Amino acid sequence: MSTERVVDARGSFCPGPLMELIANMKMMAVGDTLELLSTDAGSAADVPEWVKKVGHEMVGTEQDAEGTWHIHVRKAK
Amino acid sequence: MRILVVGGGMGGTIFANNLARRIHQEMKAGKARITMLSASDQHVYQPGWLYVAMGRATPDELVREQASLLEPGIEFHVDPVEEFHLAENHVKTKSGKVHEYDVMVISTGSRPTPENIPGLKENSVNCYTAENAVQFFHQLADFKGGRIVVAVGLPHKCPMIPLEVTFAMHDFIKDKGLLDKTEFYYTYPIGRVHSLENVAKWAAPEFDRMGIKYETLFNMKEVDGKNAAVLSEEGGTVKYDLLVAVPPHKGQEVIEKNKLGENGWIPTNRNSLHMEGEYGKNVLVLGDTTNIPISKAGSTTHFEAEVAAENIAAVIKIGRPVREYDGKVFCFIEAGKDRATYAMFNYTTPPQPKAPTGAVHAFKMAYNQLYWASARGLL
Numbered sequence: 277m278s279t280e281r282v283v284d285a286r287g288s289f290c291p292g293p294l295m296e297l298i299a300n301m302k303m304m305a306v307g308d309t310l311e312l313l314s315t316d317a318g319s320a321a322d323v324p325e326w327v328k329k330v331g332h333e334m335v336g337t338e339q340d341a342e343g344t345w346h347i348h349v350r351k352a353k
Numbered sequence: 354m355r356i357l358v359v360g361g362g363m364g365g366t367i368f369a370n371n372l373a374r375r376i377h378q379e380m381k382a383g384k385a386r387i388t389m390l391s392a393s394d395q396h397v398y399q400p401g402w403l404y405v406a407m408g409r410a411t412p413d414e415l416v417r418e419q420a421s422l423l424e425p426g427i428e429f430h431v432d433p434v435e436e437f438h439l440a441e442n443h444v445k446t447k448s449g450k451v452h453e454y455d456v457m458v459i460s461t462g463s464r465p466t467p468e469n470i471p472g473l474k475e476n477s478v479n480c481y482t483a484e485n486a487v488q489f490f491h492q493l494a495d496f497k498g499g500r501i502v503v504a505v506g507l508p509h510k511c512p513m514i515p516l517e518v519t520f521a522m523h524d525f526i527k528d529k530g531l532l533d534k535t536e537f538y539y540t541y542p543i544g545r546v547h548s549l550e551n552v553a554k555w556a557a558p559e560f561d562r563m564g565i566k567y568e569t570l571f572n573m574k575e576v577d578g579k580n581a582a583v584l585s586e587e588g589g590t591v592k593y594d595l596l597v598a599v600p601p602h603k604g605q606e607v608i609e610k611n612k613l614g615e616n617g618w619i620p621t622n623r624n625s626l627h628m629e630g631e632y633g634k635n636v637l638v639l640g641d642t643t644n645i646p647i648s649k650a651g652s653t654t655h656f657e658a659e660v661a662a663e664n665i666a667a668v669i670k671i672g673r674p675v676r677e678y679d680g681k682v683f684c685f686i687e688a689g690k691d692r693a694t695y696a697m698f699n700y701t702t703p704p705q706p707k708a709p710t711g712a713v714h715a716f717k718m719a720y721n722q723l724y725w726a727s728a729r730g731l732l
C-alpha cells in the first residue's frame with residue numbers, strides 16, 4: 277500500500293525545499309507520494325523541472341490562502 | 354531537576370555549559386543536576402577537517418579532552434546510550450547503566466554515509482572524518498593534473514563545503530603550478546550552484562572567472578570506478594581523475610534502532626526544539642540530528658543550544674520557557690586566496706552575502722581558535 281509523507285520545508289532557505297524533497301524521495305518506495313510544503317515561489321517551478329528530468333511524477337500543485345505551496349509528487353522509479 | 358545530555362559534541366557541550374552557568378546556584382543547592390553521556394572522551398572541531406585536507410592543519414590540532422571543556426559540576430561519562438526508554442524517562446548505556454531524567458537533550462550529530470551511493474566510498478575522497486581528510490590531502494598532494502570533479506550527496510552536513518572545498522582546491526592547484534593541467538568540474542543537486550539563491554548568484558560568476566565548469570541538477574546515482582565516471586539520477590555521466598565527494602549523511606544508528614526517527618533524524622518542533630510526539634514534552638533535540646529543514650551546521654547547533662539552555666533555566670527558575678528558536682544560521686564561506694564572506698539567515702529572512710574580504714577570512718581563522726571558548730559557553 278502506498279503512503280503519503282509530508283515534508284514541511286516552509287521557511288527553509290538552506291537546504292531549501294527542492295533539496296529536502298530530493299533527500300526524502302530517497303527514503304520512499306516506488307509508488308509512494310509526498311506532499312511538499314514550501315513558502316518559496318521558486319518551488320512551483322523548480323520541483324516540476326527536477327521531477328520531470330528524473331522521471332518521477334507530478335501529482336498536483338496548489339497554493340493555499342496563506343501563500344504556502346502544496347506540491348504533490350509520486351516516486352515512479 | 355535531573356537534566357541528561359546525550360552527546361558531547363557541539364550542541365551537547367554548548368548547551369550543558371551555558372545551562373550550568375545559569376543554574377549554578379541550583380546545582381550547588383542540589384536542586385538541579387546535569388549529566389552528560391558521550392561516545393568519546395575527545396571533542397573534535399570538525400570544521401578544521403577542511404584545512405587538514407588542504408595540508409594546512411593536522412588532525413591532532415583539532416581535538417581537546419571533552420572533560421576539560423565542561424563547567425565544574427557537570428557529571429561526564431564516556432558511555433554511549435544504546436537504548437532510549439522514553440515512556441519511563443530513562444536511557445540505558447553500553448555499560449548497562451540506567452540514567453533517569455526529568456529533561457533530556459539529544460545532540461548525537463550525524464555521520465557521512467558514502468556507502469549509500471554504489472561505488473562512492475571506494476572511489477572518492479572527502480573531508481568528513483579525520484582519516485578521510487588526511488587521505489584527501491595525500492591524493493591532492495600526489496595529483497599531477499587532470500579533471501577534479503566535486504559531487505554532492507543529500508542530505509549533507511555544512512552547506513558551504515561544496516563551494517569551500519572547490520575554492521580551496523583551486524588555490525592548492527594554482528600554488529602547485531598545475532592550473533593549466535587541471536580542469537575543475539563542480540556539480541550540484543539543484544538548478545543553481547548553491548541552495549541559497551544569493552550565494553549562488555555570487556558563486557557562479559566567481560566560478561566563471563576562475564574557469565571552474567559546473568553542471569547543476571546533478572544527483573549522484575552511482576560511481577563507476579572502472580571507467581572513472583559518476584552517473585547521475587538525471588541521466589548525466591561525468592568522467593573524473595579525482596572525485597571529491599560531499600557524501601550523503603544520516604543521523605546516528607542508535608536513533609534509528611530506537612525508532613526515534615527515520616534515517617536517524619528526529620522529528621523536532623522548529624521553534625520549541627522539543628521532540629515531536631507523545632514523549633516530546635521533556636525531550637529536546639539539537640543540531641544535526643533534528644529533522645528541521647535548515648542547514649546542518651555548527652552555528653545552527655550553537656544558536657539552538659543557547660535557546661534550549663535559556664529555556665530550561667527559565668523553566669527551573671520561573672516555571673516556563675522564555676524563547677523560541679527563529680531558525681538563525683550563520684555560516685562563514687571561505688572563498689579562496691585568503692578571502693571569505695558569510696551568510697546569515699533565519700526562517701523568514703534570506704541572506705545577503707557581501708563580496709569576500711581578507712578581514713572576514715582573518716575572523717574565520719580566529720574563530721577556529723575561539724571555538725574552544727565558544728564550546729565552554731563563553732562566546
Ligand SMILES: Cc1cc2nc3c(=O)[nH]c(=O)nc-3n(C[C@H](O)[C@H](O)[C@H](O)COP(=O)(O)OP(=O)(O)OC[C@H]3O[C@@H](n4cnc5c(N)ncnc54)[C@H](O)[C@@H]3O)c2cc1C
Pocket residue numbers: 359360361362363364365390391392393398399400401402403432433434435460461462463480481482510511514605607639640641642649650651652653654683684685
Ligand atoms: C568538514 C566539516 C566542516 C564544517 N564546517 C562548518 C562551518 O564552517 N560552520 C559550521 O557552522 N558548521 C560546520 N560544520 C558542521 C558542524 O561541525 C556540525 O554541524 C556540528 O558539529 C553538529 O553538532 P552536533 O552537536 O549536532 O553533533 P556533533 O558535534 O557531531 O556531536 C555529536 C556527539 O554525540 C556523541 N554521540 C554519538 N553517539 C552517541 C551515543 N549513542 N550516546 C551518546 N553520545 C553519542 C558523539 O561522540 C559526539 O560527541 C562542519 C562539519 C564538517 C564535517
